[in-house]
Amino acid sequence: MHFDTRGKLVRAQRHRESTHTMKNFSITFAVVAAMSLTIAGCGKKQADNKAKPAAAAAKKAAPKAAPAASTAHAGIPARMPVTGGKDALVTIIEVSDFQCPFCSRVGPTMKKIKATYKDQVRIVWINNALSFHNRAKPAALAALAAHRQGKFWEMHDKLFANQRALTDENFKKWAGELKLDAAKFDKDMKDAVLGKQVDREQLAANALGARGTPGFFINGKLLSGAQPFPAFKKEIDAALEGAKKLRDAGKKGKELMTAAFAANNAANGAKMYGYFFGDAKIAAPKPQARKKPEGPVKPPRDSYTVWKVPVDAKNDVILGDSAKAQVTIVEFSDFECPYCSRGKNTVDQVKKAYGDKVRVVFKHHPLPFHRNARAAHRASVAAGKQGKFWPFQDKCFANARALNEDNYKAWAKELGLDMAKFDKDRKDKSSDDQIKKDMELASKVSIRGTPNFVINGRKLVGAQPLAMFKAIVDEELKKAGDKKGQSYYDSVISKGKVFSILDSKVNAFDVDGLPYKGDKNAKVTIVEFSDFQCPYCSRVAVPVNEVAKRFKGKVKVVFAHYPLNFHKQARPASWLAQHAFEKGGPDSFWKVHDKLFEKQRELSAETIAAVAKEFGYDMKKVEAQKAKYDGVIKKAMAMGNQAGLRGTPTLYINGRKYEGQPSPSMLAQTVDKLLTGKL
Numbered sequence: 001m002h003f004d005t006r007g008k009l010v011r012a013q014r015h016r017e018s019t020h021t022m023k024n025f026s027i028t029f030a031v032v033a034a035m036s037l038t039i040a041g042c043g044k045k046q047a048d049n050k051a052k053p054a055a056a057a058a059k060k061a062a063p064k065a066a067p068a069a070s071t072a073h074a075g076i077p078a079r080m081p082v083t084g085g086k087d088a089l090v091t092i093i094e095v096s097d098f099q100c101p102f103c104s105r106v107g108p109t110m111k112k113i114k115a116t117y118k119d120q121v122r123i124v125w126i127n128n129a130l131s132f133h134n135r136a137k138p139a140a141l142a143a144l145a146a147h148r149q150g151k152f153w154e155m156h157d158k159l160f161a162n163q164r165a166l167t168d169e170n171f172k173k174w175a176g177e178l179k180l181d182a183a184k185f186d187k188d189m190k191d192a193v194l195g196k197q198v199d200r201e202q203l204a205a206n207a208l209g210a211r212g213t214p215g216f217f218i219n220g221k222l223l224s225g226a227q228p229f230p231a232f233k234k235e236i237d238a239a240l241e242g243a244k245k246l247r248d249a250g251k252k253g254k255e256l257m258t259a260a261f262a263a264n265n266a267a268n269g270a271k272m273y274g275y276f277f278g279d280a281k282i283a284a285p286k287p288q289a290r291k292k293p294e295g296p297v298k299p300p301r302d303s304y305t306v307w308k309v310p311v312d313a314k315n316d317v318i319l320g321d322s323a324k325a326q327v328t329i330v331e332f333s334d335f336e337c338p339y340c341s342r343g344k345n346t347v348d349q350v351k352k353a354y355g356d357k358v359r360v361v362f363k364h365h366p367l368p369f370h371r372n373a374r375a376a377h378r379a380s381v382a383a384g385k386q387g388k389f390w391p392f393q394d395k396c397f398a399n400a401r402a403l404n405e406d407n408y409k410a411w412a413k414e415l416g417l418d419m420a421k422f423d424k425d426r427k428d429k430s431s432d433d434q435i436k437k438d439m440e441l442a443s444k445v446s447i448r449g450t451p452n453f454v455i456n457g458r459k460l461v462g463a464q465p466l467a468m469f470k471a472i473v474d475e476e477l478k479k480a481g482d483k484k485g486q487s488y489y490d491s492v493i494s495k496g497k498v499f500s501i502l503d504s505k506v507n508a509f510d511v512d513g514l515p516y517k518g519d520k521n522a523k524v525t526i527v528e529f530s531d532f533q534c535p536y537c538s539r540v541a542v543p544v545n546e547v548a549k550r551f552k553g554k555v556k557v558v559f560a561h562y563p564l565n566f567h568k569q570a571r572p573a574s575w576l577a578q579h580a581f582e583k584g585g586p587d588s589f590w591k592v593h594d595k596l597f598e599k600q601r602e603l604s605a606e607t608i609a610a611v612a613k614e615f616g617y618d619m620k621k622v623e624a625q626k627a628k629y630d631g632v633i634k635k636a637m638a639m640g641n642q643a644g645l646r647g648t649p650t651l652y653i654n655g656r657k658y659e660g661q662p663s664p665s666m667l668a669q670t671v672d673k674l675l676t677g678k679l
Contacts (some may be wrong), residue, residue, distance in 0.1 A: 001595040009284040011474055018367050034269075055524045063110070065181050075254030076124060077277055078198060081143070081152040083118030089243035090236055091257055093276060095126045095205045098140060099133035101535070103214040104160040106226040108602040113232055120240060124150070126200045126276060131338060131401075134371055135166035140198045142171040145188035149179045154549050166599075204275035208396040219243060220261035220269040234435050239264065298474070299460075300587040306457035307445040308496030311361050313486045319351065320359030326480040327354070327473050328489050330361045330454040332438070332447050335377060335396040336370035336403060343451035344397055344461035350469045357477060357484075362393065363438040365450050372403035379408040381434050382425035388415045448497040448658070457493040499671055502679065503657035507643040511558045513632055515589040518548055518556035524654060524674050529560045529640045532574060533567035538597040540649040543664040550664075559593065560636040569603045575629045576612050579622045591615060 054454035058239065072086050096103040113121060118443035127144075129136035139159050146155035152386060158174040159166065160289050171629070175185045188194060205215065209222055216223045217241035223231065242263060246256050254273075274280030309330050311567040313322040313580070329349060333340040351358055360615070364381070366373035376396050395411040412422045425431060453460040453469075456476045462470065480488065509527050528544055548557045561578065563570030573596050581589035596603070609619040622629075651658040654674060662667045673679035 001113055004181075008202075015218050017191065019361050047527045048301050053553070056437060066097075073122060074102060074120075074252075075257050075273075079144075080277065081125040081147050081156070082122055082143045083153055084114060086122070087253070088120055088122035089256070090121045090219050090239045091217075092123045092236075093126055093217040093259075093272075094123055095128045095210040095213060096131055097128050097130050097136045097213040097216070098138040098143065098156075098159045099163060099166060100213045101163065102129065102226040104163055105601050106214050107536070109227070109229050109232060112229050116233075117236060121153070121236060124207055124276075125156070127198045128205045128215070129198060130204060130213060130547030134336070134369070137198055138168065138171070139166045139424075141189050141194050142175075144187050144194045144197065145191075146175065146178065146180060148188050149184065153189060154178050163337055175610065183430055196602065200282070203284075207282050207284065208272060208275060215263070215301060215613040217261075217272065218265035220255075220272055222265070226498065226640065229553040234483075267438075275569060283652070285490060297465075297471045299458075299472050303455075303460055303472060305459070305460045306496045307454060307459060308498050309441065309445055309454045309457060309490060310493065311486070317362040317384055318359055319362075319390055321356050322359055323357035323485050324356040326488065327358045327456055327476045328361060329358060329364055329469075329473075331449060332363045332365040332442050332452040332454075334366050334370060334373050334450040335393070336373040337367065337450045338400065339463040340451040341397045343453065344393075344465050346463065346469060347453070347591065349466050350473060352582060354473060354477075355472070358473060360390070363441065364435040365439055365442055365447070365452075366435065367450060374432075375405075376403040376408070377435050378426045378431045379412075379422075383415065383417060384414060385425050386421065388416050388417060390414055399566075405650070428650070444499050445497070448661070456489070499659070501658065501660040501666075502653060505643075505657070506655040507652060509558075509560075509639050509643075509652065509655060510635075511560070514561075514636060515559040515577065515586060515588055515593070517586050519553050520556065522554055522556040524555045524671050525558060526555060526658075527652040527655075529557045529562040529636070529645055529648055529650045529652075531563050531567055531570045532577070532593075532596045533600065534601055534648045535600065537552045537649040538600050540651070540662045541593075541597060543662050543667055546664045547667045547671055550668060551675070553669060554675060559589070560640060561633040562637055562640055562645070562650075563633065564648065569605065571633065572605065572608050572623075574604065574619065574633055575581075575622050575626050576608055576619065578632055579625065579627045580615060583617070588615065 054447060057157050074081050075084050092113070110123060114123070125143075127137075127140040129140050134543040142154055143155045143159060146152050158177075158239065162170060171189070172182070172186070175182060200350065205211070208217070209215075210217070210224070211503040212224065214226055218232070218235045219242065221235060221239070221581075223235055237259065243256065243260055246259050246263075251259055258273045261272040265272065265352075271280065275282055311318075311328060311330065316606060329350065331343070333344065349362055351360055364377045364645060366377045366379070380389055380392050380396060383389055393414060395407075397416075399407060408426070409419070409423075412419060415503060435579060442448070442452070445459075447454075447459075449461075451463055453464075455469070455472045457473055457542060458476075460472060465660055467663060511525070526544060526547070528540070530541070544557055548555050559577075563574050577596065592615055595614065599607050612619040612622060640650070643657070653663065653670060658670065659665075670679065
């Protein structure tokens with residue numbers, strides 16, 4: 001997880017306008033029941049452009065297309081992957097990222113568009129490989145290399161189907177499965193021309209308003225996020241009507257396309273063809289102005305909790321004088337996290353402003369999805385053993401996209417380190433042990449993402465502005481008076497909070513009538529509040545099922561329906577699942593449960609009816625009994641609300657809210673401790 005400049009959680013990818021607004025609370029996949037955010041996507045927030053007629057402006061301003069190899073699609077250069085009607089009236093420019101889960105989720109919708117509109121629509125692929133997706137650009141290059149051999153869409157499907165395994169080895173493997181010329185594929189993957197194409201496409205997308213993924217320009221009009229088919233249909237139908245008028249006026253091919261872009265996007269339509277398909281110079285997008293807060297900055301409410309974050313004045317990496325410091329800032333950071341770099345710059349300003357009154361303690365927290373982070377942190381530990389941690393840290397943050405073996409050695413030489421010792425220390429187990437120790441401390445105080453700052457025991461999440469840091473530091477200086485030094489810090493955190501994997505509050509759940517698996521009288525009961533249309537729920541279901549199998553006879557898992565109202569198919573899916581439970585018992589329920597999650601990306605009324613039919617149920621009969629099933633759902637949701645539930649998925653083990661990561665190992669450890677009386 002990353003946390004941005006507002007402290008908002010950004011998981012392995014930054015979710016923009018997500019149907020699930022992620023919060024920094026314990027279950028990694030837990031989500032807040034959405035308030036006003038409704039569309040799934042990665043990246044920065046986008047705004048739709050209002051359509052105004054501007055065909056004349058387009059004619060005047062649209063740049064000429066760059067020379068390209070011949071293509072059957074009029075006006076589309078051969079370098080661009082395209083599918084659909086060659087003379088289509090509607091062009092959908094799909095701005096996407098192979099590592100973005102929401103981009104993957106929209107795949108079935110795009111297939112439905114092709115099946116519905118046939119030759120009336122064509123789809124052109126544009127890469128927007130987001131910086132925090134470290135395998136997005138290599139995947140884009142693999143797809144374009146496959147495109148040079150006529151297999152882009154086949155590679156596209158393999159990349160999305162294996163989104164968590166985007167490795168160079170797999171690219172080669174899939175190229176072989178597609179019967180590509182291996183030598184040409186490898187050569188094209190390294191071709192600088194393709195690299196420049198990917199970079200230009202991202203720059204063009206950002207300049208035209210598609211700063212996140214997925215984004216779709218439908219004859220020029222921007223539609224943001226992984227929208228459902230009806231949202232696309234509405235825009236495509238309108239685009240078709242407009243395009244037919246342009247065709248009737250004598251326009252066709254490229255001329256019709258550029259006129260449609262301009263007519264449907266007054267702000268950027270005239271530039272769109274030249275930016276995406278031509279060689280027009282791309283103007284850098286204007287940075288979005290941040291609204292300055294009115295009045296004095298107030299620290300967040302949750303920053304007043306004091307956590308027990310011990311500091312070893314002799315052995316920790318410390319910037320400042322421990323004997324003089326009245327405020328200690330403990331920084332949990334990752335060299336490959338862009339928000340950590342911003343946070344580091346802010347902390348530097350704090351240190352400069354307060355001098356000896358503040359000390360900074362660095363804690364290593366490389367995130368697992370940052371491939372180069374761990375090695376960079378080991379190198380920094382090695383540099384620290386020669387007294388050069390802080391300058392080496394600066395090198396890492398300044399070159400976050402170039403964290404590699406050659407650079408670690410080059411920076412070590414620039415800092416005058418003993419190279420033999422540096423190489424030995426960064427490979428030594430003790431360096432990795434230091435990183436593990438820091439990460440264990442993070443888990444003890446419920447820190448799961450980066451950056452996180454703990455100021456005299458008070459947590460500040462994300463790369464917050466300088467004013468927020470100052471507000472907390474000033475409060476702590478006022479409390480300190482004339483007290484200072486390590487002994488003062490130890491007294492501040494002495495009674496600080498330590499993370500517990502299970503909340504202390506025990507809820508009494510009446511689970512009678514709810515689907516379950518396992519022994520009814522099992523010593524451990526896991527109540528899983530879930531939603532069949534929530535992607536995080538389908539992921540959490542896997543480790544919960546593994547734990548149920550591992551502790552067979554000792555654990556009971558109860559499924560508590562919690563369909564969120566912005567998931568339109570979640571409630572009908574729950575009707576069917578509950579119907580299966582009442583008609584066929586637990587086994588029937590879990591079969592339907594697994595199938596519904598399997599079909600989650602394409603969940604619709606038709607899909608649910610098909611699942612019902614597959615298991616011998618009639619969806620019309622199910623719907624006839626929906627009042628009864630709604631009663632069960634209402635009871636489950638009321639239980640969750642009374643317990644303080646904020647979204648899905650959420651787990652309660654023996655009535656206590658589970659605060660840990662929903663991994664099989666951590667869940668199993670928790671269950672084992674309950675069974676052995678250690679928790």
